[in-house]
Amino acid sequence: MLRLLRRTLTILFLLPASVMAQGLEDLVTSLPDGDFDDRAQVVNAIALSGDPRALNVLELLSDGQLSYLREDGRIVTVRDEGDDDVAYDVLSEERIGVVGRRDARDVRVNNGLRRDIAAAIGRMGLQNVDPAVRLDAAERAFRARDPEQIDALRAALAAETDPEVTTVFEQALAAAVLRSDAGEADKRIAIAALAARGDRDALSALSPALTDPVLAGEAQAATDKIERSIASWGLAQNLWYGISLGSVLMLAAIGLAITFGVMGVINMAHGELVMIGAYTTYLVQETIRNSFPEMFGWSLAIAVPLAFVTAGAVGVAIERGVVRYLYGRPLETLLATWGISLILQQAVRSIFGPNNREVGNPEWMSGAVDIGQMAMTWNRIWILVFALAVFAALMLVLKRTPIGLQMRAVTQNRAMAASVGIRTGWVDAMTFGLGAGVAGLAGVALSQIDNVSPNLGQSYIVDSFMVVVFGGAGNLWGAFAGAFSLGIANKFMEPWVGAVLAKILILVAIILFIQKRPRGLFALKGRAVDS
Amino acid sequence: MTKLIDRRMGFFLIALFIAVVAIPVGNLAIEGKPVASYVVQLSGKYLCYALLAVALDLVWGYCGILSLGHGAFFALGGYAMGMHLMREIGTRGVYGDPVLPDFMVFLSYEQLPWFWLGFDQFWFAALMCMLVPGALAFVFGWFAFRSRVSGVYLSIITQAMTYALMLSFFRNEMGFGGNNGLTDFKDVLGFDLQSDATRAGLFIASAVALVAGLMIAKAIALSQLGKVLIGIRDAESRTRFLGYRVEGYKLFVFVVSAMMAGVAGALYTPQVGIINPGEFSPANSIEIVIWVALGGRGTLVGAAIGAIFVALAKTLLTGWIPEMWLFALGGLFVFVTLFMPRGVLGVIEESWAKLRRTEPVKEVTP
Numbered sequence: 001m002l003r004l005l006r007r008t009l010t011i012l013f014l015l016p017a018s019v020m021a022q023g024l025e026d027l028v029t030s031l032p033d034g035d036f037d038d039r040a041q042v043v044n045a046i047a048l049s050g051d052p053r054a055l056n057v058l059e060l061l062s063d064g065q066l067s068y069l070r071e072d073g074r075i076v077t078v079r080d081e082g083d084d085d086v087a088y089d090v091l092s093e094e095r096i097g098v099v100g101r102r103d104a105r106d107v108r109v110n111n112g113l114r115r116d117i118a119a120a121i122g123r124m125g126l127q128n129v130d131p132a133v134r135l136d137a138a139e140r141a142f143r144a145r146d147p148e149q150i151d152a153l154r155a156a157l158a159a160e161t162d163p164e165v166t167t168v169f170e171q172a173l174a175a176a177v178l179r180s181d182a183g184e185a186d187k188r189i190a191i192a193a194l195a196a197r198g199d200r201d202a203l204s205a206l207s208p209a210l211t212d213p214v215l216a217g218e219a220q221a222a223t224d225k226i227e228r229s230i231a232s233w234g235l236a237q238n239l240w241y242g243i244s245l246g247s248v249l250m251l252a253a254i255g256l257a258i259t260f261g262v263m264g265v266i267n268m269a270h271g272e273l274v275m276i277g278a279y280t281t282y283l284v285q286e287t288i289r290n291s292f293p294e295m296f297g298w299s300l301a302i303a304v305p306l307a308f309v310t311a312g313a314v315g316v317a318i319e320r321g322v323v324r325y326l327y328g329r330p331l332e333t334l335l336a337t338w339g340i341s342l343i344l345q346q347a348v349r350s351i352f353g354p355n356n357r358e359v360g361n362p363e364w365m366s367g368a369v370d371i372g373q374m375a376m377t378w379n380r381i382w383i384l385v386f387a388l389a390v391f392a393a394l395m396l397v398l399k400r401t402p403i404g405l406q407m408r409a410v411t412q413n414r415a416m417a418a419s420v421g422i423r424t425g426w427v428d429a430m431t432f433g434l435g436a437g438v439a440g441l442a443g444v445a446l447s448q449i450d451n452v453s454p455n456l457g458q459s460y461i462v463d464s465f466m467v468v469v470f471g472g473a474g475n476l477w478g479a480f481a482g483a484f485s486l487g488i489a490n491k492f493m494e495p496w497v498g499a500v501l502a503k504i505l506i507l508v509a510i511i512l513f514i515q516k517r518p519r520g521l522f523a524l525k526g527r528a529v530d531s
Numbered sequence: 532m533t534k535l536i537d538r539r540m541g542f543f544l545i546a547l548f549i550a551v552v553a554i555p556v557g558n559l560a561i562e563g564k565p566v567a568s569y570v571v572q573l574s575g576k577y578l579c580y581a582l583l584a585v586a587l588d589l590v591w592g593y594c595g596i597l598s599l600g601h602g603a604f605f606a607l608g609g610y611a612m613g614m615h616l617m618r619e620i621g622t623r624g625v626y627g628d629p630v631l632p633d634f635m636v637f638l639s640y641e642q643l644p645w646f647w648l649g650f651d652q653f654w655f656a657a658l659m660c661m662l663v664p665g666a667l668a669f670v671f672g673w674f675a676f677r678s679r680v681s682g683v684y685l686s687i688i689t690q691a692m693t694y695a696l697m698l699s700f701f702r703n704e705m706g707f708g709g710n711n712g713l714t715d716f717k718d719v720l721g722f723d724l725q726s727d728a729t730r731a732g733l734f735i736a737s738a739v740a741l742v743a744g745l746m747i748a749k750a751i752a753l754s755q756l757g758k759v760l761i762g763i764r765d766a767e768s769r770t771r772f773l774g775y776r777v778e779g780y781k782l783f784v785f786v787v788s789a790m791m792a793g794v795a796g797a798l799y800t801p802q803v804g805i806i807n808p809g810e811f812s813p814a815n816s817i818e819i820v821i822w823v824a825l826g827g828r829g830t831l832v833g834a835a836i837g838a839i840f841v842a843l844a845k846t847l848l849t850g851w852i853p854e855m856w857l858f859a860l861g862g863l864f865v866f867v868t869l870f871m872p873r874g875v876l877g878v879i880e881e882s883w884a885k886l887r888r889t890e891p892v893k894e895v896t897p
Contacts, residue, residue: 266683268817325869330683331597332868335824338817339864346857462694462813465687500698507695511671511688515678 024051028075028091031061032068032107039109040116047120053091055124062117066090067104078104119146126156126169134165142172145205147180171197175205187215195222198229199373233373238491244380246487247387250479251445252460253467254391255438257479260468262411262431265326265333269318269341270464271457272348273436276314277307277443278452279348282357297362300444307440314344315436319429327428341457349454356451365448383445390441394476397434407431470510472520481521486510535749539876543832544742550574551738555731568727572802573846575734577839579799582741584822584838585831586791589748591820592829593757594784595764596681600689601792602816603696604664608793609806610700611663613713614647615656616724616801620717633715634708644706653720660797661790668789669782676778676785681767690813697811712807719801730802737798741835744791748831751784760784821860824867827874837874 027046031039043061046054060066065077069087076087076096087096087104109117122144125137134156141149153176157169174190182190191209194202203226209219256270267273281303288299295302318340326333361379368377398404406427409417418424443456450456463486471482486506493502517523536544554574557566583605590596617632626636630643649655671692675685703709722729751757759780762770771777800806809815818841826837841863848856871878 260683264683266687322865322869331686332872334597334683334686335817335820336865336868339821339861339868342857342861342864346854346861349857350854458814462690466691469684469687469691500702504695504698507691507698511691511695512674514680514684514688515674518678518680518684 024049024054024057025091028057029073031066031075032073032105036108036110036113039107040113043113043117043120047124055121057090058117058121058124060090061107061109062114062121064106064109066107068107069096069099069104071103075107076104115144115146118144119149122146122149123152126152127159131162131165134160134162135168138165138168138172142168142175142205143201145175145179147176150176150180150182171202171205175202178205178208184214187212188218191215191218191222195225198226199233200230202226203230230373236372237374238495239488240374240376240380242488242491243484244384244487245491246484247380247384248446248449249463249467249487250483251383251387251390251442252439253464253471253483254394254476254479255435255442256464257468257471257473257476258394258407258438259432259435261473261475262407263323263327263428264473265323265330266337266465267318267323267432267435268334268338268461269344269457270337270435270439271459271461272341272344273311273315273439273457274443274446274460275348275452275454275457276311276344277440278359278447278450278456279352279357279443280307280310280440281444281447282352282359282452285359296360297364299360300362300365300448303444304441307444308437309440311440311443312433312437315439316429316433318436319432323432324425324428341461345454345457352454354454356453359447359452361448379448383448386441386445390438391476391480394434394438398476403427403430466507466510468520469514470520472517472522475522478520478522534753535746539830539832539880540745540749543745543835547738547742551735555734558727559731568730571727571730571734575730575737575802576799577842578734578737578741579795579802580819580822580838580842581835582737582744582795582798583792583819584826584834585741585744585748586788586795587819588823588826588828588831588834589751589791590785590788591823592831592834593752593764594760594781595767596781596785597686597820598689598785598788599686599813599816599820600693601788601819602813603693603811604668604789604792605796605799605819606696606700606806606808606810607664607667608660608796609800609810610707610713610796611650611656611660611793612797612800613716613806614650614707615653616716616719617713618647618651619719620715623717624715632708632713634711635706638703640706647706657797660793664789664793664796665786668786672782672785673778676781679778690816693811693816694813697808697813700808700811708807710808712805712809713800714805714807716801716804724801724804733798733802737802740794740798744794745831745835747787747791751787752831756780756783818860821864821867823874825863825871825874827876830874830876833874833876836876 024046027042027049031042043058046057057066060077066075067078067087068075074096075090076099077090078085078087078099084098085101085104087099088094089096118140122137122141125133125140128134128137138156141153150173153169153173157166157173160166160169170193174193177186177190178194187209191206194206203223206219206223206226209215210223212219252271252274255273256267259265259267259270281300284303284306285296285299288295288302318337322336322340323333326336365379365382368375369381370376396404398407406417406422407430409420409422410424410427410431414424417427446456446460450459467479467482467486470486471478471480489509490502490506493505496502497505514520554566554571558564558568558571583601586604587598587601590598590601620632622629624633624636626633628636631640635643650659671689675688680688699705700707700712701710707713716724718724719729719733722732724730752760759770759775762773762775763777763780767777796806796810819838822838822841823834824837825841826835827833841860844859845856848859867874873881
């Protein structure tokens with residue numbers, strides 16, 4: 001420790017004038033000379049040079065990617081290009097040419113030097129004009145926890161104006177202070193700062209204080225607090241994963257719930273209608289890529305109505321062509337729609353090929369947002385929003401429109417509805433079309449998170465059935481509750497038992513649940529049930 | 532006895548008898564092998580499918596239970612036999628361990644898991660290939676029928692059952708070989724599985740099992756109990772109000788059917804030489820339903836014919852034009868449900884009756 005401190009002092013204050021005055025080129029060339037201590041001096045000089053290329057050089061050095069040519073001592077990076085190793089000048093990026101294994105030698109680094117480099121990079125970043133770079137440097141410094149950086153951090157903190165960066169500077173300072181032999185008061189403040197940060201890094205930064213006899217109690221309290229905070233963030237993250245899975249399940253299942261609820265038939269081709277929606281998205285994106293690349297951000301907005309119409313039209317065709325001849329025979333309908341699903345699958349495979357098709361995320365859907373210690377990707381957030389919007393729209397259609405009224409009437413009592421003049425056949429066709437259209441919408445969403453392949457529908461079909469059977473038919477809230485409870489339950493079990501076993505347990509749980517409530521959570525009541 | 536073997540059963544048994552004599556003789560006894568060995572193997576496989584179809588027809592055709600999980604019973608029977616065949620490999624495996632099958636050595640098992648004990652005995656495996664599917668059907672059916680889960684809901688949860696089993700058997704931790712399943716079998720009861728004579732023997736055994744299955748199913752259908760089953764199929768509530776304990780009847784026939792499917796699976800495994808979790812896939816189970824629907828629901832013989840026909844078509848079509856197979860199968864589902872609700876046998880019998888100007892056989896109207 002003392003040796004390190006002395007060395008830093010030497011570097012900072014007693015650096016030979018000759019080294020200070022040199023340009024970056026000379027400094028870099030002198031890197032291979034001498035031992036690791038000499039190299040550390042050069043590193044610091046490079047950091048202080050203020051040259052914009054210095055960061056790149058130091059990072060390459062730290063990664064062990066710098067070599068020098070035996071011939072003329074030039075410092076190069078050697079890149080692997082096919083079969084050849086090609087040397088590039090590290091500063092000018094000039095291509096020097098193919099080098100053999102013996103022509104270039106590595107500039108060697110050890111762990112001590114790497115730590116010095118990290119500290120030097122940290123100091124360089126701390127003073128940068130760009131707040132993002134300073135933030136990044138502060139995070140690095142936090143992770144480095146190097147007592148030698150305390151002075152640099154203090155200086156940077158004093159000059160800092162950005163509140164977000166200030167917080168991280170304080171935390172970095174705290175982490176470094178706990179490692180140093182600073183006074184008790186300073187360390188108390190440091191513990192408080194780390195407790196406020198509350199994540200796993202803060203936990204490890206606190207560890208030196210735990211062994212300190214004076215501070216152990218306080219540090220222990222802070223550790224406990226952080227562990228609680230980590231646990232609750234973990235819970236929140238799991239909940240988010242569950243909600244996200246639930247939104248996907250709901251999108252996939254809600255169309256099924258509509259047809260099942262109104263017509264009492266299980267549409268086994270539902271998954272393939274989802275697939276059609278996904279392929280519609282693919283076609284829209286292909287067209288946009290080829291003809292109007294600047295509209296790519298709008299591709300999903302265009303795909304949504306198109307997918308609804310395409311899948312809906314296929315749905316109406318299925319209903320008019322096959323399903324309507326099988327009324328009153330739900331099991332036969334199940335078989336016939338299964339046959340249709342095989343045909344649709346093979347048709348897509350024959351047209352588009354068996355491989356996955358590339359569907360891109362528009363820019364506004366990529367990336368992630370961090371809330372506290374929780375990461376939420378934008379595409380998942382948008383899918384949740386989309387699922388809720390689809391649900392709300394369907395609710396409106398069912399509750400506020402004439403066709404919705406008729407659908408509900410047919411659901412509750414088909415014979416009675418027919419005798420008061422509702423064209424039940426027409427309602428069936430519309431219902432089937434609506435359910436299919438919603439499946440198409442689900443396809444647009446799923447194309448953003450899953451592989452678009454002919455098997456897309458198959459992978460969701462059992463899950464969607466589970467949602468419908470669990471939630472109960474005849475009520476959209478059933479699908480809503482079913483999807484989210486299954487999604488959340490699944491994600492909460494996953495950390496304990498693994499993904500596959502979690503799924504198996506959910507299936508078993510549903511099989512058992514059906515024994516208790518043979519018609520799901522939100523069962524229809526009344527005489528219609530017996531038919 | 533005369534009723535047990537009616538006209539169509541008679542025709543079928545005669546055809547089956549001819550095949551059972553002709554195929555092995557053509558393969559083994561005649562010079563130049565007019566019947567290739569793979570034909571014997573394939574025919575044996577088809578007969579296993581036929582038995583499976585008969586099992587499903589018993590529950591669906593006579594009791595109205597559309598099980599989308601019969602593939603699970605079939606696969607469980609297949610696994611029970613597969614476990615025995617694995618044990619019979621003995622020291623001839625790649626790792627040469629006298630007790631542990633290869634995959635267990637590979638996954639560094641210390642000893643045989645408890646559920647593998649006893650499978651070195653053939654009689655035990657033979658018992659298990661009926662008992663395990665039977666027990667699963669009993670537990671599942673006891674829960675489901677008692678709480679009156681029926682119709683589409685029952686179909687969906689049977690599908691969930693086979694799906695859950697598929698996921699379980701894919702896991703290496705289950706101790707059933709994970710996604711590779713059980714394979715590399717050497718012999719059964721001391722007979723080399725690769726030899727033509729053993730294959731012919733297995734083929735004949737499958738035929739015997741099929742006949743036995745048909746007879747048992749027919750006997751059930753003709754008995755007093757069979758009449759109640761048909762009553763349950765056509766009007767479950769009414770049957771219940773007449774004082775029959777519907778769930779007991781359903782449970783009985785479901786368990787018998789599951790055991791039959793298990794036997795089919797047990798005969799299937801040695802003939803194809805592998806059993807893996809893919810057999811549990813929900814798609815397989817639905818395919819069984821189309822065999823029955825095509826041949827004629829509630830005809831037993833029709834189910835067997837449907838299975839043989841579809842399996843044969845699959846072998847031929849996937850060989851000639853692979854892309855067409857799913858179109859054909861899908862089209863078959865739609866066509867049969869729309870235009871032939873009583874299946875091929877129903878159509879034939881109707882036209883036969885028209886020709887003879889007599890009433891069609893009344894006994895089977897689903």
